[in-house]
Amino acid sequence: MHVPFVDLAAQYNAHREEFDGALAAVIARTAFVGGEFVRNFERQYADAYGVQHCVSCANGTDAIYIVLRMLGIGAGDEVITTAISWISTSETISQAGARPVFVDVDEHGLIDVEQIEARITPRTRAIIPVHLYGQAVNMDRVGELCRRHRLRLIEDCAQAHFAEWNGRRVGTFGDAATFSFYPGKNLGAWGDAGAIVTNDADLARRCRMYANHGALVKHQHEVEGVNSRLDGLQASLLSAKLPHVAAWTASRRKVAAAYDQKLAGVGDLCLPRIRAGARHVYHLYVVQTAHRDELKSHLTDRGIETAIHYPTALPLLPAYGYLGAEPKDFPRAATTQGRILSLPIYPEITSDMIEYVADSVRTFFAHA
Ligand SMILES: Cc1ncc(COP(=O)(O)O)c(C=O)c1O
Known part of the structure; x- marks a missing residue:
């Protein structure tokens, strides 16, 4: 698929x-x-x-x-x-x-x-x-x-x-x-x-x-x-x-809830946590794992497109080299950039697709 x-x-x-x-x-x-x-x-x-x-x-x-x-x-x-x-x-x-x-x-x-x-x-x-x-x-x-x-x-x-x-x-x-x-x-x-x-x-x-x-x-x-x-x-x-945005947002939130339910407790995966008081509109569904690159290529092999938002924290980009920042100055961002993976989420994604993505993630961790 x-x-x-x-x-x-x-x-x-x-x-x-x-x-x-x-x-x-x-x-x-x-x-x-x-x-x-x-x-x-x-x-x-x-x-x-x-x-x-x-x-x-x-x-x-x-x-x-x-x-x-x-x-x-x-x-x-x-x-x-x-x-x-x-x-x-x-x-x-x-x-x-x-x-x-x-x-x-x-x-x-x-x-x-x-x-x-x-x-x-x-x-x-x-x-x-x-x-x-x-x-x-x-x-x-x-x-x-x-x-x-x-x-x-x-x-x-x-x-x-x-x-x-x-x-x-x-x-x-x-x-x-x-x-x-x-x-x-x-x-x-x-x-x-x-x-x-x-x-x-x-x-x-x-x-x-x-x-x-x-x-x-x-x-x-x-x-x-x-x-x-x-x-x-x-x-x-x-x-x-x-x-249509209200309905599309509701759909995004349902997709996120489905991922939340299907991916809970899988491997070392950290699912998006909702801050108390926040209503998340899930432009992106971003998970974290120490095995990000391997998981990404496993999903690519199975026909699932993913993305990274973003692979390099802003202060660590060459554009900001003049600021002289080092990973130790932004420890959480420096770690996060290597762990984040955005899974497909959009209002029209089908339940079969969600199941396939979740199943593919589970398969990866079952063999990791
Ligand atoms: C957080 C954030 N700020 C600003 C922008 C800039 O928007 P645009 O691409 O319309 O210039 C984007 C676009 O991706 C964004 O994600």
Whole structure:
């Protein structure tokens, strides 16, 4: 049996007419960049999310960069973030002119909130927690630190659409939150797409201006900005998909529960643990084992695609060699990067596939 890591075709086939219709409407109106479809999606996403403003942009990386710039973060500033994430979270800090300061991860692979305070200096301006894999960071603790040290708080929600911390959506705790709608995300476009959400009207205005060459009104450039706009085709598709996200998330959670049940106590496998207070939306289902590479190749041999998120912790990448970090500085991240394996999870995965994946994992450990 072949089990793909994600299956975007399955989602398309289930909603083909609806999604095709969404694109056809944009083509009929030739509303390709900006315009009504983009505005509609922004309103719908803000309403669905329970925030006042949604500013769309070209991708989730730009979303972080734009927020950093519009919060005035730049040269001489430090921004604290997690040692395990996709590089967008930290490269945008550098691109804004600031310095990324990494904090080791906890047992969930998320920023270790107990270690943040020790990394705060007089130069620290902001914290970017990442709700990695769809699991929520302890936002009570991060929020309290930000208030006490007068730091900006930007939540990177690229992997955590509609995840919750203590009954409240992640992305609503800070100055702003950023989203990616990359195709494989829990809400995914058919190309690059991203958004910023915030309850700060002035910040929203500035982000919208900066993302459009520094102009809210054509030819009236308040500053030099960037060209980071959502296009009408992506916006219309995202509007068509948005009403399905709750059901898709419920399906992801059911898949995770099935894996949890079928893989409990197998070998040395550590299953994703849910932090009390968090509602995990399972963008990824990440297990850990000392035999990661052998398990990965065993599953590949059986036609099961897996992935590693991510093989090298950010501070240990060549890109951050200038920081001089060593594995001993980030002991948990350095160990975790060699143990993590993401199993296939998506709403359309069948129960036969889940059984096959679980059975293949069990077979591996029975012979390990
Ligand atoms: C945690 C995290 N932050 C930011 C991004 C950047 O999003 P995009 O690929 O839309 O630029 C991603 C995308 O994978 C991500 O996983």
